[in-house]
Amino acid sequence: AQTVTQSQPEMSVQEAETVTLSCTYDTSESDYYLFWYKQPPSRQMILVIRQEAYKQQNATENRFSVNFQKAAKSFSLKISDSQLGDAAMYFCAYRRTGANNLFFGTGTRLTVIP
Amino acid sequence: DGGITQSPKYLFRKEGQNVTLSCEQNLNHDAMYWYRQDPGQGLRLIYYSQIVNDFQKGDIAEGYSVSREKKESFPLTVTSAQKNPTAFYLCASSIRGRGSNQPQHFGDGTRLSIL
Numbered sequence: 001a002q003t004v005t006q007s008q009p010e011m012s013v014q015e016a017e018t019v020t021l022s023c024t025y026d027t028s029e030s031d032y033y034l035f036w037y038k039q040p041p042s043r044q045m046i047l048v049i050r051q052e053a054y055k056q057q058n059a060t061e062n063r064f065s066v067n068f069q070k071a072a073k074s075f076s077l078k079i080s081d082s083q084l085g086d087a088a089m090y091f092c093a094y095r096r097t098g099a100n101n102l103f104f105g106t107g108t109r110l111t112v113i114p
Numbered sequence: 115d116g117g118i119t120q121s122p123k124y125l126f127r128k129e130g131q132n133v134t135l136s137c138e139q140n141l142n143h144d145a146m147y148w149y150r151q152d153p154g155q156g157l158r159l160i161y162y163s164q165i166v167n168d169f170q171k172g173d174i175a176e177g178y179s180v181s182r183e184k185k186e187s188f189p190l191t192v193t194s195a196q197k198n199p200t201a202f203y204l205c206a207s208s209i210r211g212r213g214s215n216q217p218q219h220f221g222d223g224t225r226l227s228i229l
Contacts, residue, residue, distance in 0.1 A: 009154075045204060047218075100210065
């Protein structure tokens, strides 16, 4: 069974600084997708970034980037130049190729300190 | 603008009562999903549907039922058999396709509470 683990229930970062959120997963599959979702206080889930397992290059979306270590089954999210609007719950999610359903971690609550 | 609409935003259920949560999307997505979110936990899949008139149980389907009569709509009924229904419910949709890396798009959620 697939499991996704986020070992940091809470993190904080000073505005304009960089923070890294950790995520590990367990799977026997070789082809899959990984996602980071953001859930602000409004509770809507917003896609931040995605990574295909077959791609060695780490995905980047503006201030957001990932460190994908396939052998270690690790998928961390780095937020650069943190902004107050980045404060939210962040969820790591896994999806096996050919499947539609996502497996989510328990989330990391990020606080941005002005 | 395309998106997913969930209603109502807040819902209260009496003991022994069935309630239905609405989810409508105008993204022309084939696949739709229902998740439950409890405090301190991630989302857990209740049911999903890849095409009209077809749906599959997720990890926690007991006490819930769904229908998919139209592509745009995927209502979730929380039955009286669900003994702990208080939670935040999120509906999502996505493009269906093998190997697709298309993400799921989420609605704003419905918070269900027991009276």
